[in-house]
Amino acid sequence: MATQRTQQQILVLGGTGKTGRRVVARLQEQGLPVRVGSRSAQQPFDWTDQATWAPALRDMNAVYISYYPDLAEPGALETVSAFTDLAVAAGVSRLVLLSGRGQDSAQLAEKHVQSAGAEWTILRSAWFNQNFSEDYLLGPILGGEVVLPVGAVPEPFVDADDLAEVATAALTDDKHAGQLYELTGPRLLTFGEAIAEISTVTGRTINFVRVSPEEYADGLAAVGVSAEAIELLTHLFTTLLDGRNAQVTDGVARALGRPPRDFADYATSTAATGVWGGA
Secondary structure: OOOEOOOOOEEEEOOOOOOHHHHHHHHHHOOOOEEEEOOOOOOOOOOOOHHHHHHHHOOOOEEEEOOOOOOOOOOHHHHHHHHHHHHHHOOOOEEEEEEEOOOHHHHHHHHHHHOOOOEEEEEEEOOEHHHHOOOOOHHHHHHOEEEEOOOOOOEOOEOHHHHHHHHHHHHHEHHHOOEEEEEOOOOOEOHHHHHHHHHHHHOOOOEEEEOOHHHHHHHHHHOOOOHHHHHHHHHHHHHHHOOOOOOOOOHHHHHHOOOOOOHHHHHHHHHHHOOOOOO
16 A cells, blocks of 8 residues: 655755756645755755765655756766765665656666665656746747757657656655656647747747757857757757657656646646746
């Protein structure tokens, strides 16, 4: 019988980020003790400074592992593996890993977490809806033109709130131990179609322009984006959007017993906040 872990001491890495802050909020709503893992926290955590890891892990029983900037980044596997080993040695008994679909390096990190000696749950996620409103696509949408090196390959965009709800359940309920949830939305959309839906709900003209990977990289460099970020973004928009992930899954329904949020619902509610401009 599944049991709630109401006394868990929980560390949420990336606790001020897109998914982490949502997990923190849900845990706090349940009255659970949670430590925010970020460079600005009272007890700082920094993936690039291993001296911050052990203090952040002190007295923790469960950890939400969200690696920044991405598990596709060179060196991510080694860093996450070292952290996982330290966490288990420090007494952490439950690990919930945010992973990505179709990424070889991410799946190697998953395997390490699964074999580390603690209970585990893997959240293998599609692209977030919120990338259009809280991240690198917000500026282009406000500017009325989104330029990307992607074509007609569809993606089953998932809502970050759905993922956070699954993560919170995995951190607090035994029934999710040993589960790998592949998390997607309920339908496939190309980036052009997603932009068109945002254009409709905002009443604004927002154009989608497809460019080559080289043109995309040159455009990012021209506005001062670092070479490392350009390499990562180009990889994410090309390698992972080659059709390998163009399927919806039942991960949200399996974990939560309800269907995932549709992109249209996300777009409508987000437009109402005014973040995209419009009437």
